[in-house]
Amino acid sequence: MGLRIAGHIERLNGKELTYQEFVERYLRKNQPVVLTGLMDDWRACKDWVTRDGRPNLPFFAAHFGKSRVQVADCGTREFTDQKRVEMSVSEFAEHWLMGWKPEESEIPTSDRPPVLYLKDWHFVKDYPDYVAYTTPVFFRDDWLNLYLDCYRMHMDPEMYQETDDISCSDYRFVYMGAKGSWTPLHADVFRSCSWSANVCGKKQWLFLSPSQCDLVFDRNMKNCVYDIFSDASEMTFPGFKETIWTECIQEENEIIFVPSGWYHQVQNLEDTISINHNWFNAHNLSWIWDLLSKDYDDAKEYIEDIRDICDDFEGLCQRNLAANTGMNFYDFLIFITRFALAYMGQLYYLLRGDDDTIQHSSLTVQQLALNLASIRKVATKMKDAEGFQKHRDILDTEETLSDPKFSELSIKIGNAYRMMLEPSPLSYYTAKACVDVLGDFDFLKSWSPVCTPGDLVSCIDDAVENLNRIGSKNNIHLGELV
Structure with a gap:
């Protein structure tokens, strides 16, 4: 043919x-x-x-x-x-x-x-x-x-x-x-x-x-x-x-x-x-969740006949999903939560900076807000997924923010966006610039653990409300983007 x-x-x-x-x-x-x-x-x-x-x-x-x-x-x-x-x-x-x-x-x-x-x-x-x-x-x-x-x-x-x-x-x-x-x-x-x-x-x-x-x-x-x-x-x-x-x-x-x-x-x-x-990134994040959701249904259907004799049917579905697809629901929730926290911290630092910082980083602010919008949209779709019912705590916010690996991720993210988006990047050899690429996470540390996609949605909504108050002095309203 x-x-x-x-x-x-x-x-x-x-x-x-x-x-x-x-x-x-x-x-x-x-x-x-x-x-x-x-x-x-x-x-x-x-x-x-x-x-x-x-x-x-x-x-x-x-x-x-x-x-x-x-x-x-x-x-x-x-x-x-x-x-x-x-x-x-x-x-x-x-x-x-x-x-x-x-x-x-x-x-x-x-x-x-x-x-x-x-x-x-x-x-x-x-x-x-x-x-x-x-x-x-x-x-x-x-x-x-x-x-x-x-x-x-x-x-x-x-x-x-x-x-x-x-x-x-x-x-x-x-x-x-x-x-x-x-x-x-x-x-x-x-x-x-x-x-x-x-x-x-x-x-x-x-x-x-x-x-x-x-x-x-x-x-x-x-x-x-x-x-x-x-x-x-x-x-x-x-x-x-x-x-x-x-x-x-x-x-x-x-x-x-x-x-x-x-x-x-x-x-x-x-x-x-x-x-x-x-x-992948904010522009195709929904593709990843759609595939996970489809593959989860397939994994569940494949072992449906042993549901009644399986001590942890849902856990087995998630292990099979990870084996077949490369990640499962919980891996993905932890993944997008860590990125959401990193983006919130960087937005907090940028929006409470001086006018020069805001002007210099305006494209980065827009991109970080778009990223949060994408994560929130996917997390909202995830809220109704069967696989998240009755599960243990997923991610402790305070513990995550104090993890050196999270600091490393935040710095890598900050550097990537400044190289992509800012016309004349700040020197990374100054203490100020080190904070710039790392972010400022003080306003996140009192939040509860993220146990479900709904928790992540609430976390983002609370952060956006906070960030909008900070950004209002520069006429920046993340709510319009998120």
Whole structure:
């Protein structure tokens, strides 16, 4: 069955695009775009590429060869993904250098070694002192990775293990694959958005907009098409024939923005190295809750027949949700509560400052208020979720505010927004600027623990009322934004 391909993805020079323009034209509208001109000074584009533009595999073997990585066998399906094996980077490089090339078609299929694709390598975590690249400004409002730099995703000790897939250390990855390696059809983890930068090589992307995603599932909405070129039988996937795809060929030194909920299948047209981040923020936070809610219903339905004999049915549902999706309801509530507290503290500091501080930080104030509005909207949707009934305290506010990890998160958040939004950032070497990026949490310390989404909504409402009184002297009213 041939694919119907229509439309195109805009390609722009990233140096000629402001952050606000990116937000208005692409992030807020959930539209993909290709950005050029942003990788010129990346160390990866020099060290990782040979003079003829191919992956510098000997460099990887020599400098990073001991790292253990997950490698997909592109020719072997395992459940809904490709079969994964673990090996060292040096072993992977050796396999690639000795492997069959797609153009050598005279070699019988049975004699060809598998096409391997190194995926999800946590390179930044493995080599924090090797600065391979700089995250473009458009993608720095990254709640997911800012959080995981400071906290584990799971607080439940029964869920956490240092090396398991659930306790993912971050969502910053390096991918490496020979011509012909590929990734099956999927939407990104948590329904986050992503950005992917080609250090070398060329990729073909086939995109399907969220409005058509139901068409790639079977009649029961349980199983998704695996390979759009060979796996979409009309009997199993009756809606697939109605799909309309958008194709994009991504060249070397180009970055593609993949919005939330867009299904995509990707193939390496040349030997390729790419850097990839998954991320989300206020603009797509609701996508994450919607996925968690749907996956919770699926997890509950799957074990419904043991409800009457299960001592902790709800706890089992939440553990299964975390295992299948990457977080559960409580992980997500703790996540958004910590961010809400951080944003409140920074707003309190900024709004009670002098006129110069307010004027200098006006865009940051607007962004922080938008963030609170997004968190409040999602928490309001969460209030009626079955999974939050009769549960223990989630987060002690005073304990959180005194936690060094929370201070670290607040500083990272403050620095990120000032780099993105303020035209002439304050020097971070002064004591005043240190408070500026950390925030001021005195007015939060008397609040009760957050036990439910309703508690978080009340917490935000109380804070906004407080902040509006403080901001009124500068004619700033957060209530209009929140």
